[in-house]
Amino acid sequence: MGLRKVACVGAGITKFVRRAKETGRELAWEAAKMALDNAGMTLADIDCVVIGSAPDAFDGVHMKGEYLADGSGGFCKPVMRHFVGGGTGVFSPIHAWQHIASGKFETCLVVTEEKMSSCFPAPAGAFITIFDHTTEQPLGPTLIWIFALEMNRYMQRYGLTEADIAKVSVQNKFNAIDHPAAQLPGKITVKDVLNSEVLAWPVKRLDISPASDGAAAIVLTSEHKARRITDKPVWVSGVGWALDTAYWATRDLYYPQYVEKAARMAYEMAGIREPDKEIHIAEPYDPFDYKMLHHMEGLLLCKRGEAAKLVADGVTARTGRLPCCPSGGALGVGNPIAATGLMKIIELFLQLRGEAGKRQVPGDPRIGVAQAWGDLMQVGTVVVMSR
Amino acid sequence: MSFLEKPQRNVDLTAYDGKIPVHYKYTLGLAGDKFFTAIKKDGKFVGTHCEECDVIYSPPAIYCERCFASLEDSWVELPSSGTVVAFTVVTEDDQGKELHCPQVIAAIQLDGADNVFIHRVCDCCIEDLGIGVRVQATFKPKKERKGTLDDIEYFEIATE
Numbered sequence: 267m268g269l270r271k272v273a274c275v276g277a278g279i280t281k282f283v284r285r286a287k288e289t290g291r292e293l294a295w296e297a298a299k300m301a302l303d304n305a306g307m308t309l310a311d312i313d314c315v316v317i318g319s320a321p322d323a324f325d326g327v328h329m330k331g332e333y334l335a336d337g338s339g340g341f342c343k344p345v346m347r348h349f350v351g352g353g354t355g356v357f358s359p360i361h362a363w364q365h366i367a368s369g370k371f372e373t374c375l376v377v378t379e380e381k382m383s384s385c386f387p388a389p390a391g392a393f394i395t396i397f398d399h400t401t402e403q404p405l406g407p408t409l410i411w412i413f414a415l416e417m418n419r420y421m422q423r424y425g426l427t428e429a430d431i432a433k434v435s436v437q438n439k440f441n442a443i444d445h446p447a448a449q450l451p452g453k454i455t456v457k458d459v460l461n462s463e464v465l466a467w468p469v470k471r472l473d474i475s476p477a478s479d480g481a482a483a484i485v486l487t488s489e490h491k492a493r494r495i496t497d498k499p500v501w502v503s504g505v506g507w508a509l510d511t512a513y514w515a516t517r518d519l520y521y522p523q524y525v526e527k528a529a530r531m532a533y534e535m536a537g538i539r540e541p542d543k544e545i546h547i548a549e550p551y552d553p554f555d556y557k558m559l560h561h562m563e564g565l566l567l568c569k570r571g572e573a574a575k576l577v578a579d580g581v582t583a584r585t586g587r588l589p590c591c592p593s594g595g596a597l598g599v600g601n602p603i604a605a606t607g608l609m610k611i612i613e614l615f616l617q618l619r620g621e622a623g624k625r626q627v628p629g630d631p632r633i634g635v636a637q638a639w640g641d642l643m644q645v646g647t648v649v650v651m652s653r
Numbered sequence: 654m655s656f657l658e659k660p661q662r663n664v665d666l667t668a669y670d671g672k673i674p675v676h677y678k679y680t681l682g683l684a685g686d687k688f689f690t691a692i693k694k695d696g697k698f699v700g701t702h703c704e705e706c707d708v709i710y711s712p713p714a715i716y717c718e719r720c721f722a723s724l725e726d727s728w729v730e731l732p733s734s735g736t737v738v739a740f741t742v743v744t745e746d747d748q749g750k751e752l753h754c755p756q757v758i759a760a761i762q763l764d765g766a767d768n769v770f771i772h773r774v775c776d777c778c779i780e781d782l783g784i785g786v787r788v789q790a791t792f793k794p795k796k797e798r799k800g801t802l803d804d805i806e807y808f809e810i811a812t813e
């Protein structure tokens with residue numbers, strides 16, 4: 267295609283917390299500085315900066331990209347901010363990939379941030395205007411309506427129970443115990459999930475990831491730069507992004523077409539024909555427990571309706587055949603929206619380098635996929651990384 | 654709607670009222686916390702100094718935007734005086750309503766700092782205000798200070 271190879275050579279992440287004392291730009295700097303240090307680089311080595319951050323209404327800062335620019339290393343550099351809602355964090359490396367693959371830049375600092383705790387009484391309030399102002403808003407919808415309807419549709423389509431789905435939350439929160447940035451790690455049981463407060467049936471408190479403050483950053487470079495920086499580059503070997511219908515209520519809620527479209531694009535670029543056999547490790551977006559299942563199916567990691575069985579059988583556990591969310595995911599590590607997607611990319615980076623410490627997936631994984639989901643619940647962003 | 658059909662008033666078409674029901678509580682941040690604590694407790698400005706770039710930031714940052722060095726341990730005290738580099742006299746509020754008393758806003762080069770500081774200037778100084786005029790911060794009485802920007806009452810033309 268005439269595109270250059272792009273490598274990830276460094277990563278940094280702040281702790282994900284409910285309420286950070288730091289400002290958003292301070293969080294951005296902590297993650298960005300850590301990523302540069304990890305790569306053994308300085309700001310002078312960086313050609314351009316991309317910033318991923320979800321709605322301005324979370325931080326309460328309009329033009330959040332500009333606000334975050336100095337903490338993200340954007341001083342006197344070409345800076346671009348992108349935003350595809352919850353899909354932002356996995357779109358961030360795609361955006362940076364374009365800068366480098368095109369030949370325009372050699373190095374790019376990729377910074378994602380969210381400070382949801384600024385928003386009172388709850389970040390959910392900022393979501394009201396994503397609903398259609400005349401056909402939906404008069405009903406007083408909340409974001410959880412969408413997920414409740416979608417989860418219910420998914421359950422009835424495949425005959426799944428709430429307990430089948432709760433196992434995802436149990437797995438991911440357990441995995442998060444070993445993640446140093448984690449906000450909500452823990453040993454919980456299916457019963458704990460089922461007994462937690464019902465928010466909009468069938469969605470319960472422990473089916474959901476928390477609102478979080480946090481930032482994450484990586485450094486991407488061209489191939490020849492990467493070879494000089496590290497002997498362990500991790501390649502961005504496939505990228506894909508897609509929107510299905512522009513309106514959430516005009517698609518069938520049981521299947522994430524948006525992910526499949528994006529995944530096929532990324533797999534084609536990465537030369538992956540049988541994702542269920544060729545992918546060693548996956549980080550599907552899991553802001554809700556059923557969404558990890560949904561997204562595993564959209565990523566073609568299993569047949570439709572079979573994801574819950576893989577979780578129940580331990581296939582998706584860190585020691586299973588196809589580890590899913592070995593990081594602990596959004597459910598366990600936390601969900602500062604844009605930073606969550608990049609946290610997943612960072613997990614692949616560390617796992618593929620064999621540097622994930624206690625979280626290290628056995629068996630020397632070489633190919634991983636990360637995915638996020640967002641906009642009005644219909645955008646899919648997918649990145650394949652390999653060693 | 655045809656090209657020639659032009660509703661003249663923005664309430665002429667059927668509409669639902671909408672509102673984003675949120676408000677915000679911003680943390681001061683690590684740098685802001687020290688900056689406003691110094692104002693509240695001591696009536697003083699502080700900044701951070703990047704030795705590498707020889708730049709002093711006030712209001713401060715915990716990092717140097719130029720070289721990305723950590724400035725978390727590079728605090729300096731600054732005098733609360735400076736020089737006006739630009740000013741404006743505001744006569745309408747943000748809703749377009751005429752202000753009872755015009756508000757003077759200035760960009761002030763704080764002594765020792767490399768960036769300008771934006772704040773009010775006392776309207777009693779309006780006659781003598783100009784570019785290059787020396788000004789001095791007036792802080793509220795200590796017991797009224799809350800650790801916010803309003804702890805600085807305004808800047809006044811320096812007496813000496």
Ligand SMILES: [Zn+2]
Pocket residue numbers: 703704705706707717718719720721722
């Ligand atoms: Zn500096």
